Amino acid sequence: MKTVGAGLSAAALLLLAGATPTAHADTAPESGNWLMLGVSHEGAPAGAEGGTLLRCDPPGGSHPHAEQACADLAAADGRITALPAEDALCPMIHxxxxxxxxxxxxxxPVNWSETFPNTCTLRARTGAVFALDGT
Incomplete structure (x- = not known):
């Protein structure tokens, strides 16, 4: 009788172990190149501004300029600090x-954050990657 109970316990564990990754995979972004992007403004309440999912290979997600953002990131090997800066005249507004x-x-894994003097400077430095408002 012990053998049957042990066998059932082992089978139950195998079933549970097999079910967990599948359930998690449905809620997590797909494997591959993906970033959750966000921009927060000074003085805004924490969490007031949502995030945008950028998926690459193929480009998609909720990013309004996914194709260009993915191309920029691919050229920089995924390093946001290596994105080429654009020539822009930004106002000196704090x-x-x-x-x-x-x-x-x-x-x-990517975990990056940087503060910029204003939105113009952010866009000049990061191009399409953080152009999250569709402009």
Whole structure:
């Protein structure tokens, strides 16, 4: 009788172990190149501004410029700090914004954050990657 009970327990554990990854996979972004992007403005309540999912290979997610953002990131090997800066004349207005990125790029975890003097400077430095409002 002990053998049957032990066998059932082992089978139950195997079933549970097999079910857990499948349930988790439905709620997590797919494997591959993906980033959850966000921009927070100084003085805004924490969590007031949502995030945008950027998926690459193929480009998609909720990012309004996914194709260009993925191309920019691919050229920089996924390193946001290596994105080429655009020539832009930005006003010297102090309105700090902080850009956040978390996700995976070519199997490497990404966890990046940087504060910029204003939105113009953010866009000049990060191009389409943080152009989250559709403009």
């Amino acid at each position: 309105a700090p914004v902080t850009a956040h990125a978390q996700g995976m790029w070519r199997g490497r």
